[in-house]
Structures are given as structure tokens and as C-alpha cells.
Amino acid sequence: MDPREAAARLLRDLRTGGEGLTAREARRRLEVHGPNELPHHKARQWPAALLRQFTHPLALLLWIAAVLAWIAGTRELALAIVAVIVLNAALAFWQEEQAEQAVEALGEYLPQHSQVRRDGRAQSVLAAEVVPGDVLLVSEGDRVPADARLLSGAVEIDASALTGESSPVERAADFPDTAQRPLDSSPLLIFSGTVCTGGSAEAVVHATGRHTELGRIAALSARVRLAESPLERQVRRVAWLIAAVATGVAVAFLPLGVLAGLTWTQAFLFAIGLLVANVPEGLLPTITLALAAGVRGMARRGALVKRLSAVETLGSTEVICTDKTGTLTRNAMRVVEARDGSGVQATPRAEFAAALARCTTADERTESGDPMELALLNFAHSVGVRLDAETRDAQRARLFRFDPHLKRMTTVDPADGGFVAHVKGAPEEVLARCTSALPARGAAQILTNGLRAALVDVVNDMADRGLRVLAVANRSCTVVPADRGAAESGLCLLGLVGLIDPPRPEVAAAVEACHSAGIRVHVVTGDNGRTAAAIARQVGIGADHVVEGTALDAMPEADLDKVLTSGQEIVFCRAAPESKLRIADALHHCRQVVAMTGDGVNDAPALRRADLGVAMGASGTDVAREAATIVLTDDNFATIVSGIEEGRRVYDNVRKFILYIFAHAVPEVLPFLLFALSGGAIPLPLTVLQILAIDLGTETLPALALGRERAEPGLMDQPPRQRAESVVTRRLLLRAWGIMGVASGILVLIGFFAVLLAEGWWPGSDVAANPDLQHAYQQATTVTFLGIVFCQLGTAFASRTQYAALRDIGLTTNKLLLGGCVFELLFAAAIVYLPPLQTVFGTAPPPAWAFALMLPFPVFVWAVDEFYRGRGRAHAAARTQGPEMSTLPSRYR
Known part of the structure; x- marks a missing residue:
């Protein structure tokens, strides 16, 4: 059945007439064709969705830590770890629930009631009950409930939400039509979701629900799966890396402990301690809260982020596909x-x-x-x-x-x-x-x-x-x-x-920043190719090649991939909804992280398919806003670039606090290895409870503060990260474990032995059997605990930069870090000096001279790392004939 055939023939095919259907026939057709509703996503089962948040790899590691803490007899701290898991799961679950509303929003384009002629008279019925063969009575202000063919009259239709055309179009029953025209351009047809802005007409319904043009677009959106963000993939890799290291160290300790003279029971208990020491209990909440801070930062810059991981995805964006009107331009002709x-x-x-x-x-x-x-x-x-x-x-x-x-x-x-x-x-x-x-x-x-x-x-x-x-x-x-x-x-x-429509004045600088950052910008628009290319060039976009929508539709996949990977900036004009989706798919196939802007219903599939769908908040439709992961409140291209800078800063900061957290694994593990390898001749320098106090107490706030660190100089002069690049690099592990970790481990063991030796202890002495050494042993483990805390101060300031010197960013510019360090010292002091906490954690106030010994620890740890970073800067300057940050190789990012 062709809806553009002669009206009399169409009425015959639909078995209806100008007087409409009878109420009885309409009820029968409703049972046959189903309600006039758009296809919906299968409802998410919230218990299963929530359960997934408890089985995330890092969450599983936290569960292991909680179980091991319970086995070790520290039930209070085990419950605290469980509380961390629950809070993070609840936050992640809530974020996901806010991001899955695109197809449901399409339903808002259907009115609740529509005027139809039934039983020979006009009456109002629910839009969901409109069926093929119904005669619609359309007048100014009505939203069209289904696809229909005009029988009489003329109307002016706003179809912008469906076709992207900003100007109203005229539709009339007596307009000539040809089969060569696209169906959605026929002057005889009106479509579901469009709005009558003038005139009145009668039309016979030929398609409802999923069979309408709007339903077809809804089906496209429903089939497109949201892509996993780069950070989500990287966090999963980090989690498995941590699990492998922790498990490997613990398993390796069992035979070493037995060979050193421990019983299998003792070796197993201390293997548990090693595993707990290697599980960074604060990593998951720190990542979550750092991304949440990035979301707040983006909101202040004019972008509302619906998924936490979208902030980081912006930072790894390699290609931006942007609209022209209102995004590059002011939308003021x-x-x-x-x-x-x-x-x-x-x-x-x-x-x-x-x-x-x-x-x-x-x-x-x-x-x-x-x-x-x-x-x-x-x-x-x-x-x-x-x-x-x-x-x-x-x-x-x-x-x-x-x-x-x-x-x-x-x-x-x-x-x-x-x-x-x-x-x-x-x-x-x-x-x-x-x-x-x-x-x-x-x-x-x-x-x-x-x-x-x-x-x-x-x-x-x-x-x-x-x-x-x-x-x-x-x-x-x-x-x-x-x-x-x-x-x-x-x-x-x-x-x-x-x-x-003049370009926005800030767009040229934003495009230049994109180019400096190694990001290409393509224009995807429904406008004329010459005009779009000229505007693109005015704002600095290369517009090296203009591809018409018809040429794009006829282009083979291999040719499209070649165009998109040529290094040129392309203007795609007269782009259809499927074309935008095809561009997003092609960029995915070429393994490029893409951000795509859009504002209409027709953009929804492409917005969902892109790594980042960016919708216009001021001029966009509800469909586009729901399909996107980011909504620009000012419709401004420059806001996207600000988001890219924010995303890069967040990702760099994730690396900084991972570096900070990893650096403390070595001084936490070394005491156990020393105890095992000595066969018990050296008492355990650090207890499991003290490790958990570090991981869940003193470590958390400084790590969170590192997540709010300002961007380093030259951040936007670096190329985008490659998808394969891990958040944990060899250089990060070298700094964390090989430089700051080893330095911290040596310093805290020096403090431990200094206190024991000062009280007359020698290797092999039984500190439990000798009452004189029991108190000294408690003081020595306390010095180990405090030594790690003091070293944390040094690693915190060293972790503030990936490459630059601390003087380049300022010693006191991160006020939150200063506050976190103060809290860390106060928390450690409470554990050491408050009697109830002394009982729980097995601490005792150390002698005054021990504090004098520990005071240089922060400076020493920072200085060792600064020496390493200084050598890197010197080598980079020698290769590039200048110390500017903009010339640094990407591995120093």
C-alpha cells in the first residue's frame, strides 16, 4: 500500500471512508494492530542492575578485603569496607538509571488525545487508540498522532523534530506529488510527532506505533547499544592487575613463610595480611568521587553530564562531529x-x-x-x-x-x-x-x-x-x-x-585548542555544503572535503573509512538520520573516540551510538537530550572543548591518585616479607589493622584532593590518548613502586628498627615473652605506621604532577590537599594517643626523638621523585631544544 496513491484508492485499501470508522471497527483494529505507541526498551530489572554494581571487579576486591578483615578478627573495619561498597553501588546505580530514557522520551511527542471522525461525527480519543483507517481532524496547535495522508484542506507543519528542517512546511491535499520524492518529503503526508502550526485538514491514518517514521527512528535508538567508556575499560584492567598482584604475593608468601620457619597456619594468616595490604580499599570511592567532581565542574562550564564516565571520555576524544547552526554559529541571522x-x-x-x-x-x-x-x-x-x-x-x-x-x-x-x-x-x-x-x-x-x-x-x-x-x-x-x-x-x-548567521566569537579559539590537542572536527549538517564549508573555515575547521548526503549514502564502507582516517576535516552536508548514525559507526570501526552533537529526534540514534552524544539544551528536543550523555545548556561548541580539557584533567588526576595509592603498597608489604624471610626472628613491623587504618583512613582524603588537582601546564597541547593506553603505565608503576614505594619502605623500616634497637632488642628476641620489649614493640609498630603516614605527605605532593616541577604549579594551590594532609595527621594522632583506639590498633606513643627522625621523611620521598622527574624534563628539553611543556613527548603526560 502506497500512502501517496489516489485518495479514493487509499481509502479502499484501508477499508474506510470519509466519514471514518465505526467505534466497533476501531476497537477491532486496535486489537489487531495494537496501541499507537512507540517501541520501548525492555524494562530493566533493577535488582539485577543493582547486583551488577556489587560485582564490579574493584567491588569484588573490596568484598575479599572485607572477608579477610572479618577472618582477621577486625569486624568493625570489615563492616566499614562493606559500607563503602554499598555507597558506591548506590551512586553508580542511580547514575545509570538517569541515562536510559531516550526511547521513552520519544513517546512525549505523541499527544494524549486526538480528534477523529467515528460513527460519522467528530470525537476526541486517546492517541494510543488511533488506528489505521481513522480519519484525523488536524488544526492549528495539534500534534499529529500517527502517519496520515491528507484528504482535504491544507496545513503548515513544523517537522523540525523529525527532519531537522527549521522552516515550517506546507502540506495540502491537492498538491502534486511524484514517486521520486522521499516519503517524508511528500506534500500529501503528515507524520507522527510533527506539529500543525497553521491551517486545518482531514487525513486518513495509514501507519501507527512502531510502523510510523517516528517509530522507525525509535527502533534505531533502541537497537543501538551504549558504548563502554575508555575509563570503564581501564578501571577493569587495573582491578585485575591489582587482583593478580595481590593474589600472587599472598600465594608466594605461603611456601616462603613455611621455609622461614612459620607453621602453615601462621603462614596463611600472614598471607591474608599481605592480600589485605595489596587491596586499595580507597581506590573505588576515590575514582567515583573524582568523576563526580568532574561532573560538577562540567555543570559550572555549561554542560550537564548524565554518566560519570562521560567526563573522562571527553578527555580521550579524538574526533568531534558538530552541527553548524547554533553550535558553531549564534543562530541569529x-x-x-x-x-x-x-x-x-x-x-x-x-x-x-x-x-x-x-x-x-x-x-x-x-x-x-x-x-x-x-x-x-x-x-x-x-x-x-x-x-x-x-x-x-x-x-x-x-x-x-x-x-x-x-x-x-x-x-x-x-x-x-x-x-x-x-x-x-x-x-x-x-x-x-x-x-x-x-x-x-x-x-x-x-x-x-x-x-x-x-x-x-x-x-x-x-x-x-x-x-x-x-x-x-x-x-x-x-x-x-x-x-x-x-x-x-x-x-x-x-x-x-x-x-x-555569524560564528560565535569564542568558537575559533576553541577549534584552535582542538587542533593543538590533536582533535579533528567534522561538521555534520543539513545545510548547504558551500555555506557550511565557508562557516567551518571561518572558525578554523579545515573543511578539506565536502561530502553531500547523497554521495555519502552511495559511498562504500571502505571509502568512508578511508575518508574519515585521511587526517582531513570533512563537512558532511544534507545528512539524513541514518547517515549520522553511519558516520558514528564508521568512526567506531576505525577505533576513534567520537563526540557527536545533535538536537532533533533524527539525531537520537547517532547520539546513542557515539562514545559521547552531546545534545543542545536550549534548542534541542527532549529526545536528543535524553539520548545524549551530555547536554549543553548554552548550545556552544566552545563548551565541548572546555569539557575535553576537564576530561583530560580528570583522567590525569585519576592517574595521580592511583600513583599515590599504589606508592603505599611497598611499605605495607615489606614488613610482611621481612618477617617471613627472617623466619620470625624479626617481629612483624606492621599489623593488619594498622594497614586498614592507612587504606581507609589516612589515605582517603589526600587521594580525593588529588582528584581535584588543577590542570598541568600544556595539558591541551598533547594528542588524545590511544584506546589501548592503560591508565596504569610502566612509568606510573616505576614511580609508585620503584621510586617512592622503595624509598618509603626503607624509611619506615629504619624507624621501626631504630625504636626496637634503642630498647635493647636483637634479632631473635621474643617480644611477646619479654615484658620489657612488649611496650617497645608497640612503639616500633606505631613508628612504622606513622612513618608511612609521614611518607604519604611526600608522595601526595610528588603525585600532584605527572612531569612538571612542583614550583610550576605552586606548593599551596591545592587547598583541599592541604586540608587532607592536616586531617591525615590528626587521624593518625587519634589512633596513637586516644586510649580506646590504642587498644583497637595496638599503638603506643613513640619517644620524642622518633618524631625528629620521621620529620624529614616527606621531603626525602618527594625529593627522590622530583630528581627522577627532573631528569625526564632535562632529557625532553635536550631533544626539543626547549623546556616548554607543549613539546613534551606523550609518554610524560
Whole structure:
């Protein structure tokens, strides 16, 4: 069944008539065809979704730590670890629930009630109960509930949410149509989700629910699976790395402990201690809270982030596919150039200005209507012609509304002794119907082939400069033309007008920042290719290649991949919904992290498919906002670039606190190894409870503060990270375990032995059997605990930079870190000096001289790492003939 066939035949095929269905037949068809609703996602089973948050790899490690803490007899701390797991699971679950509403939002485009004719009379029914064969009664302000074919009347339809076209389109039952036109462009059809902005008509429904055009787009969105973010993949790898290291160390300790003289029971208990020491209990909440802080930072910059991991994904973005209108530009058109009928730039004649004022439907006084027409009215007013909308509409004899396929609009207005048809539209369409041209001075002249060619060159020149060009013409009539063809023939060209939607002033700098950061920018728009390319070049986008929508549709996959990986910046114009989705898929296939902007229903599938769907908050539809992971409240391209910088900063900061947390594994593990390898001749320098106090207490706030560290100099001068690059690099492990970890381990053991030896202890002495050594042993383990805390201060400040010197970012610029260090010292002091906590953690106040010994620990740990980073800076400067951060190799990021 073709909905564009003759109305009588379509009514016969649908087994209905002009009087509509009977109520009984409508109920039967509702059972057959189902409700007029869009396809929905299968409802998520929230218990299963919540359970997944408790089985995340890092969460599993925390469960192991809790179980081991319970086995070790520290039930209070085991419960504390469980509380951390529960809080993180609840936060992650809530974030996911907010991000899965795209297809449901499409349903908001269906009205609750619709007017139909049943049993021969008009009545209101639920939109969900509209069925094929129903006769709709559509009038101004109605939202169309289903796909239908007009039977009588004419309406003006706002289809922007479905097609992306900003201008309303006219649909009428008597318009001619051809099979060559796309179905959604037929002047006879109206579609579900569109809005009637004028006129009235009757239409017969031929498709409902999932069978409508809107349902087809909803099905595309439903099939597209949300991509896993790079950080989510990296955290999973880190979790398995930690698990492998922790398990390997614990298993290796069992035979070593037995060979050293321990019983299998003792070796197993201390293997548990080693495993607990290697599990970073604070890593998962620190990552979650760091990303949450990034979300708040993005909100302050004008972007609302719906998934925590989206902040980091922005930081790894390699390609941005952006719209033009409203994103690169201000979405505020104005006339910047006018030419007469011969193509010469000149002040418009009265006839030209009158045509601009007459051939519009916008209202300058209320600023309502198409932005382009408002710009034309403002221009006509500036040259002395002003006509209020009420007078204009009252005097108008005939209106042929703008047709996006004919690309022109015509009004017939009164003139001296007759009428004048005023026509405006695309130059190629209007020029083809002109036989004469009116210069700025003198009488009209014949439009010769030479003059036509010259005018075409003028139009191309204006378009190449980013102007939207309109041709304006008229013709005198003694009577009102009978049809559009008669009104739009034998025209006299009055002139050309060039409008511009100026680029946002901040976009050029944002594009330059993208290029410095190694990010390519493609423009994907429904606009004309010449205009889009010109605007792109004005803001610094290369626009090396322009691909029309029809050419893109015909392009093989291999050719599209080649274009997208050529290193060029492409302008894709006249892009259909499937085309945008295809571009996103191709970029995924090429293993590139892509951010794609959009604002309409037609953009929803591509927004869901991209690594980052970025919706327009001010001008976008609810569908686009729900499908996206980020919503720009200001519709500004520069906000995307700010988000990229924020994402890079967050990712760098994740590395910083991972470095900080990993650095403490060595001083926590060394005491156990020393105890095991000595066969018990050296008592255990650190207890499991003290390890948990470090991991869950003293370590947490400084790690969180590192997650709020400012961006390092040159952050946006580095290329995007590769997908394969791990958050944990060899250089990070070298700094954490080989430099700061080893330095900290040696320092804390020096403190431990110093206290024991000062009290007369020698290797092999039984500290449990000798009452004089029991207190000294408690003091010695306390010094080990405090030594790690003091070393944490040094690792915290060393971890603030990946490469730069501490002086480059300032010693006191991170106030949160200073506060976290103060809390760390106070918390450690409470454990050491408060009697209830002394009992729990087995601590005792150390002698005063031990504090003097530990005071240089932070400076020493920081200095060792600073020496390593300084050598790296010196080598980089030698290779690049300069110390600028912008020239640093990517491995130092």
C-alpha cells in the first residue's frame, strides 16, 4: 500500500471512508494492530542492575578485603569496607538509571488525545487508540498522532523534530506529488510527532506505533547499544592487575613463610595480611568521587553530564562531529549584503525592499517567526520600508508558502490598478523563472545568458563567503494568479540578498585548542555544503572535503573509512538520520573516540551510538537530550572543548591518585616479607589493622584532593590518548613502586628498627615473652605506621604532577590537599594517643626523638621523585631544544 496513491484508492485499501470508522471497527483494529505507541526498551530489572554494581571487579576486591578483615578478627573495619561498597553501588546505580530514557522520551511527542471522525461525527480519543483507517481532524496547535495522508484542506507543519528542517512546511491535499520524492518529503503526508502550526485538514491514518517514521527512528535508538567508556575499560584492567598482584604475593608468601620457619597456619594468616595490604580499599570511592567532581565542574562550564564516565571520555576524544547552526554559529541571522538585479552591490530600490517586507510571514514587532524572515524585515526597515504584520496579512491576496523542495515562497499583494507577485527563494530556482532583471538605476533589462552566468558567479562567491543567498523577484498581474505556476513565471529579478548567521566569537579559539590537542572536527549538517564549508573555515575547521548526503549514502564502507582516517576535516552536508548514525559507526570501526552533537529526534540514534552524544539544551528536543550523555545548556561548541580539557584533567588526576595509592603498597608489604624471610626472628613491623587504618583512613582524603588537582601546564597541547593506553603505565608503576614505594619502605623500616634497637632488642628476641620489649614493640609498630603516614605527605605532593616541577604549579594551590594532609595527621594522632583506639590498633606513643627522625621523611620521598622527574624534563628539553611543556613527548603526560 502506497500512502501517496489516489485518495479514493487509499481509502479502499484501508477499508474506510470519509466519514471514518465505526467505534466497533476501531476497537477491532486496535486489537489487531495494537496501541499507537512507540517501541520501548525492555524494562530493566533493577535488582539485577543493582547486583551488577556489587560485582564490579574493584567491588569484588573490596568484598575479599572485607572477608579477610572479618577472618582477621577486625569486624568493625570489615563492616566499614562493606559500607563503602554499598555507597558506591548506590551512586553508580542511580547514575545509570538517569541515562536510559531516550526511547521513552520519544513517546512525549505523541499527544494524549486526538480528534477523529467515528460513527460519522467528530470525537476526541486517546492517541494510543488511533488506528489505521481513522480519519484525523488536524488544526492549528495539534500534534499529529500517527502517519496520515491528507484528504482535504491544507496545513503548515513544523517537522523540525523529525527532519531537522527549521522552516515550517506546507502540506495540502491537492498538491502534486511524484514517486521520486522521499516519503517524508511528500506534500500529501503528515507524520507522527510533527506539529500543525497553521491551517486545518482531514487525513486518513495509514501507519501507527512502531510502523510510523517516528517509530522507525525509535527502533534505531533502541537497537543501538551504549558504548563502554575508555575509563570503564581501564578501571577493569587495573582491578585485575591489582587482583593478580595481590593474589600472587599472598600465594608466594605461603611456601616462603613455611621455609622461614612459620607453621602453615601462621603462614596463611600472614598471607591474608599481605592480600589485605595489596587491596586499595580507597581506590573505588576515590575514582567515583573524582568523576563526580568532574561532573560538577562540567555543570559550572555549561554542560550537564548524565554518566560519570562521560567526563573522562571527553578527555580521550579524538574526533568531534558538530552541527553548524547554533553550535558553531549564534543562530541569529542578519543581512550583510544586498545586490541589484544585475548583481552589483547597491542600496536596494523601493521595489526590492517592498518585496522583502511583503514576502514574509514573520512578525517583527513580536519577533515571532522564522529567524531568516525576521532578518529580512529588519533589513527592509533599515532602508526605509516598514510594514506591520497585521496590515501586510490583511492586504495579502494569496500566499504560496515556502516549499523546501521548490525552495521558494510567493505572496500576491495589491498594487496600483492590480496585483504584484513577490517571490523569494533559492537563487537557482528563482533565476530559472526570471526573464528580466532590474538594476539599481534605470529600467528593467532582458536577462541574457551572459547576465545569468554572471549572476551565478556572484551567487557562488557569496555562498563561498558563508552567506546564505536569497533571490528576490516580482511580476505584475492584472488579476490574482490562479495557481503557483502562473504566479512564479515571467519574473523580474529585483536582486540578491546575503544573510549570515555569524560564528560565535569564542568558537575559533576553541577549534584552535582542538587542533593543538590533536582533535579533528567534522561538521555534520543539513545545510548547504558551500555555506557550511565557508562557516567551518571561518572558525578554523579545515573543511578539506565536502561530502553531500547523497554521495555519502552511495559511498562504500571502505571509502568512508578511508575518508574519515585521511587526517582531513570533512563537512558532511544534507545528512539524513541514518547517515549520522553511519558516520558514528564508521568512526567506531576505525577505533576513534567520537563526540557527536545533535538536537532533533533524527539525531537520537547517532547520539546513542557515539562514545559521547552531546545534545543542545536550549534548542534541542527532549529526545536528543535524553539520548545524549551530555547536554549543553548554552548550545556552544566552545563548551565541548572546555569539557575535553576537564576530561583530560580528570583522567590525569585519576592517574595521580592511583600513583599515590599504589606508592603505599611497598611499605605495607615489606614488613610482611621481612618477617617471613627472617623466619620470625624479626617481629612483624606492621599489623593488619594498622594497614586498614592507612587504606581507609589516612589515605582517603589526600587521594580525593588529588582528584581535584588543577590542570598541568600544556595539558591541551598533547594528542588524545590511544584506546589501548592503560591508565596504569610502566612509568606510573616505576614511580609508585620503584621510586617512592622503595624509598618509603626503607624509611619506615629504619624507624621501626631504630625504636626496637634503642630498647635493647636483637634479632631473635621474643617480644611477646619479654615484658620489657612488649611496650617497645608497640612503639616500633606505631613508628612504622606513622612513618608511612609521614611518607604519604611526600608522595601526595610528588603525585600532584605527572612531569612538571612542583614550583610550576605552586606548593599551596591545592587547598583541599592541604586540608587532607592536616586531617591525615590528626587521624593518625587519634589512633596513637586516644586510649580506646590504642587498644583497637595496638599503638603506643613513640619517644620524642622518633618524631625528629620521621620529620624529614616527606621531603626525602618527594625529593627522590622530583630528581627522577627532573631528569625526564632535562632529557625532553635536550631533544626539543626547549623546556616548554607543549613539546613534551606523550609518554610524560
